[in-house]
Structures are given as C-alpha cells and as structure tokens.
Amino acid sequence: ILLVVLYTIQGLPLGLTFSSVPLLLRSSSSYAEIAVFSLAGYPYCLKLLWSPIVDAVYSPKIGRRRSWVIPLQLILAVTLYFTSFYVDETVDQKKAPNIYTLTAVFFFLVTLAATQDIAVDGWALTLLSHKNQSAASMCQTIGLNVGFFLSFTLFLSLSSPTFCLNYLSLSAPLLSLSLYLKLCVGVYVLVTVVVILVGEGEEEMGEGGRVTVAGVYKQVIEISFLPSMRLLFVVLLSCKIAFIAHDSVTSLKLVDKGFGEENMGLFAVIEFPAQIFFAFQTERWCRGDKPLNPWFVGYIVRLVACALAPLAVYFYPEGDDVNPSHPYFYMYLGLTLVNAFGSTMMFVSIGAFFARISDISIGGTYLTLLNTLSNLGGTWPKFFILYLVDVLSHYECTKTQGDDEVLDFVCDSKDSSACSAAGGTCLAIRDGYYYCNILCLIIGFGLLWYFKGAIGRLQGLARTSWAPFSLEKKV
Known part of the structure; x- marks a missing residue:
C-alpha cells in the first residue's frame, strides 16, 4: 500500500506535465510551443545523472530512502503552493501563455518527482521479497495511473464548464488549476506525515556493504558497457518511436476538431479501472521465466491501435455533437482501450524484468538507469515529432x-x-500529423522482427550477465 501511495503522489505533477497542461495550452499555442513545454518532462529521463547521489548519501538514523522521500515531498508541496498563486494567469487560454516560465516551473517539479522516484524504486526492492519483485512494477503501474487519473481525468472533468453543466448541473467548474495545486499540497503533506511515522524496514546492502557516490558511478559505467545492457539499451531507446505521433498528437487533433475535453475525461474514467485490471493480469503473466513475452504482445497491440488512430481522426464527424450517445464516442473509446491494454502490458512486463535483473546494493540507481532509458525512449522523439507536425502542415484561409x-x-x-x-x-491543406504517423509506423513495423529476436536473447541470459564487473569478481 505504501508503494502504491508513493507512486500515486509522484504521478500528480507528471499527469499535469504530460497530459493536462498540453491540452490546456492547445487552444492558444502552436505545436512548436507545446514542443517547448514538452522539455519540462526531460528530468524524468535524465535522473540517472544524480541517482548515485540518492543511493549513496543518506542519514542512517532517518533511513536510506526516507532521507530523500521526506524532504523531496515537502519541497514539492512548497513549490506547488507558491505556483498555485499565478499558474491560472500563466496558462490563460484567452491570451498567449508564458511558455518559457511555465516550462521552467514544471521542469523543476518533474525534477523533484524524478528524484523521489529514484528513492522509491530502490525502496521497492527491499520492501518486497525476491519472489514478489514482479509486483513492484504492478504497484508502480497502479500508483502512477491513479496519479494520472487525478491530474488528468478528474482535473480536466471538474475544470470543464461543459462537463460540470451536463453531468453535475453546475453553472461553473468546480476546479481551477490553482485550486487543484493547493489540494495537491495537502496530499503531499499528509503522505509525508505517514512516511515519517512508518518505519523504513531493514535495508539490504548486497555484497559490498554501504556504497559510496564514486563507487555507484563506477558501477553504473560498468553496467552500461555490459553486452547484455547494450542490447537492452537499443530496444528501450527505439521501441516507442512507433507510438510517439499517436501519443503526442492524436488527442490534440481531436480537440481541434471539436472532441470536447470532457469526453477525454470520460474516456479516462473508463480507462482507469481497465488499466488496473490489465496490470493485475499482466503481473500474473510475468511470473514465469519469460517476463518479456507480454511486452512483445503489447507492442503488436499498440502498433495496431496506432495504425487505426489516423483513420479515427480523419473520419471524425465534424459538425456533430460527439457525446456518449454518438456512435463515434464508442468507436474511439474502443480504440483507446486497445491502446491502453497494449501500453499496460509493455509497462508492467518491462518493469518486472527490470526488478528481476537489478542489483539490490545500488537498487535505486540500477532501476533508475533502466527506467531512464525506458522513459527516454518515449521522450526524445516527442519534441521532434511535435515540431515536425507544424513544419509539414500547411494552412490556407x-x-x-x-x-x-x-x-x-x-x-x-x-x-x-x-x-x-x-x-x-x-x-488545413496539408496536415503534418498524418505524415508523422505514417513515418513512425513504418519504423515500428520495421523493428518488429528485431524486437522478437532481441527479447528472446535478453530472457535467455543468466542473472550474472547483468552484474557489474566489480561485483561479479566477488561472487
């Protein structure tokens, strides 16, 4: 339960950064400007740079992981509190938003959340027994989905005048971004009190005892040059190229065509319990000797969903009031659930594999290395795709x-x-979205057979193939 809660509050700023704020910006910003804001998510992909410090520097009296979790959550609460006083004006849809100020603030918030993630990932390896370590990715999936649900679904729904009028019979929205940030402050303070009161448990240090910052950096370099790790790096950095146009642009295109943000909120309400169910099922499939098999199935499922997405955008019934009584609503809902099924399978499966091969003595850094590469695989193409959509598009009056x-x-x-x-x-005389989607899908289908062979080789490697050279010599 503690792991799920910690991953949930980590998902609060991430849900705003990756989902809600880009949608709020779309009505008054170009895709190029949204591409600038997407840079706010980069700390989540760069956290490896400071993860050895999180693993090696701590107070034994407070605990290896709580030494970081407690102050980070308090700093997040303070930052959110002060941000709440001017964020509504900064994201004002009636005038040009201050993109650079907004990006800087959320860059800092994501940096704090990413650092907390390092500590929580390492904590998960010691809280769970070895046979239950595949459950760590399930806890992360459930927690992050709850956080995204609150910051994306609940926030967008309760801040939408249309949703509040149609479903709650209210003349004004219940939430503003400012009020939501203040509510998040209360959540962070409450969870921090719980973490202070709950003991950390016994910390295992592995073969080499307490590690130093220099020692962890040395082991990270050793791990990065392992032949097994180089193969895994290639897979992680290329596997999400196929989905990046769909994940980054499809929802924005539908909003441009008139698909209400309240519909997006309803989708997420339905998608949320489905993702929890998918996570539980995938965790069971990952318990055997081949935890990456569900990952490959999920990859194929997502390829199919991303191939159908441009058709859904192209045949959107413009002029119609698309709501839960319209056939298009259920057609696109089905496509969304298929994509969520594939995405959850990939996430839980790769997370279970990471937990299995990670060395406990530098657990936070080892998992961070792997998660960083996994996150980077979905982040590094995003800026270029959003920018390319604008470059390839041509509009005439x-x-x-x-x-x-x-x-x-x-x-x-x-x-x-x-x-x-x-x-x-x-x-739109020429819409760059379709060109970008086709390009991504060509790359994705081209890599399909490579991934099939690669995961077979990865799953067949002995556990010692993933150990740093310095630890391998001690065994």
Whole structure:
C-alpha cells in the first residue's frame, strides 16, 4: 500500500506535465510551443545523472530512502503552493501563455518527482521479497495511473464548464488549476506525515556493504558497457518511436476538431479501472521465466491501435455533437482501450524484468538507469515529432462564394483571427500529423522482427550477465 501511495503522489505533477497542461495550452499555442513545454518532462529521463547521489548519501538514523522521500515531498508541496498563486494567469487560454516560465516551473517539479522516484524504486526492492519483485512494477503501474487519473481525468472533468453543466448541473467548474495545486499540497503533506511515522524496514546492502557516490558511478559505467545492457539499451531507446505521433498528437487533433475535453475525461474514467485490471493480469503473466513475452504482445497491440488512430481522426464527424450517445464516442473509446491494454502490458512486463535483473546494493540507481532509458525512449522523439507536425502542415484561409473560392492566403492554425476577420476559414491543406504517423509506423513495423529476436536473447541470459564487473569478481 505504501508503494502504491508513493507512486500515486509522484504521478500528480507528471499527469499535469504530460497530459493536462498540453491540452490546456492547445487552444492558444502552436505545436512548436507545446514542443517547448514538452522539455519540462526531460528530468524524468535524465535522473540517472544524480541517482548515485540518492543511493549513496543518506542519514542512517532517518533511513536510506526516507532521507530523500521526506524532504523531496515537502519541497514539492512548497513549490506547488507558491505556483498555485499565478499558474491560472500563466496558462490563460484567452491570451498567449508564458511558455518559457511555465516550462521552467514544471521542469523543476518533474525534477523533484524524478528524484523521489529514484528513492522509491530502490525502496521497492527491499520492501518486497525476491519472489514478489514482479509486483513492484504492478504497484508502480497502479500508483502512477491513479496519479494520472487525478491530474488528468478528474482535473480536466471538474475544470470543464461543459462537463460540470451536463453531468453535475453546475453553472461553473468546480476546479481551477490553482485550486487543484493547493489540494495537491495537502496530499503531499499528509503522505509525508505517514512516511515519517512508518518505519523504513531493514535495508539490504548486497555484497559490498554501504556504497559510496564514486563507487555507484563506477558501477553504473560498468553496467552500461555490459553486452547484455547494450542490447537492452537499443530496444528501450527505439521501441516507442512507433507510438510517439499517436501519443503526442492524436488527442490534440481531436480537440481541434471539436472532441470536447470532457469526453477525454470520460474516456479516462473508463480507462482507469481497465488499466488496473490489465496490470493485475499482466503481473500474473510475468511470473514465469519469460517476463518479456507480454511486452512483445503489447507492442503488436499498440502498433495496431496506432495504425487505426489516423483513420479515427480523419473520419471524425465534424459538425456533430460527439457525446456518449454518438456512435463515434464508442468507436474511439474502443480504440483507446486497445491502446491502453497494449501500453499496460509493455509497462508492467518491462518493469518486472527490470526488478528481476537489478542489483539490490545500488537498487535505486540500477532501476533508475533502466527506467531512464525506458522513459527516454518515449521522450526524445516527442519534441521532434511535435515540431515536425507544424513544419509539414500547411494552412490556407478560404471563403466560398458560390462556386468561387476567394481569400486564398496562408494562415496560422494557432492564430486565425486575421482569417476570421476577413470572413474566411483557416483550413488545413496539408496536415503534418498524418505524415508523422505514417513515418513512425513504418519504423515500428520495421523493428518488429528485431524486437522478437532481441527479447528472446535478453530472457535467455543468466542473472550474472547483468552484474557489474566489480561485483561479479566477488561472487
């Protein structure tokens, strides 16, 4: 339960950074500007740089993991509290948001959450017995999904005037981003009190006793040059390219076409329990000798979902009121659940594999190394894809009078006020989203057979193949 709670509060700032804020920005920002904001998520992929410090520096009186978890959560609470006073104005959809200030603030929040993740990952290896270590990825999946649910689904729904009017009969939204951040402050303080009161438990240090910062950095370098690790790195850095256009742009495109944010919230409400169920099922499948088999199945499922997504966007019934009574709502809901099934299978499966091969003496850093590469695989292409969508797109202002088209000039999808003032409509003559999606899918299908062989080789390696050279000599 403690692990699930800690991963949940970690998911609160991540859900805002990766999902909610980009949707709030879309109505007044270009894809290039959203690409700038996506840089706020990079600390989650760079946490390996400081993870040895988290593993090696701590107070024995407080505990190896609580020495970091307690102050980090308090700093997060303080940062969220002060941010709440000006965040609504910064994300104001009626005027150009201050992208760079917003990016800097969320960059700092994600850095704190990423550092907490290092400590919690290492704590998970000692809280769970070796035979139950595959459950660590299930706890992470459930916790992060709950955090994302609160920061994405619940927040967007209760901050949407349409949702509150249609489903709660309220004339005004219940939540603003400012109020939500203040509520998160209370959650962080409460959980921190619980962590202070709960003991850390016995910490196992592995073969070499207490490690030093220099020693951990040395072992990280040794691990990185292992032949087994090089193969795993290639898989982790390339496996999410196929999905990046869908994950980053599809929901934004649907919102552009009129698919309400309240519908996204309803989707996530339905998707949340399904992901929890998928996580439990996948954890059971990962208990055998081949924990990566569900990962490969999930990869294929996601390829299919991402191939169908552009069709769902292209055939969106513009002009219709898409709501829970419209057939399109259920069609896209089905596609969303298929993608969630594949995504959860991949996440839980790779997490179970990470827990199995990690060395407990540098557990936080070892898992961070692996999770960093896994996260980086889904982050490094994101900036380029969002930027490329804008570069490859072409919009023109058109107005039809009888059989003639007039006002034919280039316009900006972000700011079409000049076109509207002239009585025209800013239409996409060429949409870069489709080109980017096709490019990603070609790469994804091209790598399919490589991944099949790679996971077979990875699962066939002995546990000693993953140990640092310095520890291997001691065994």
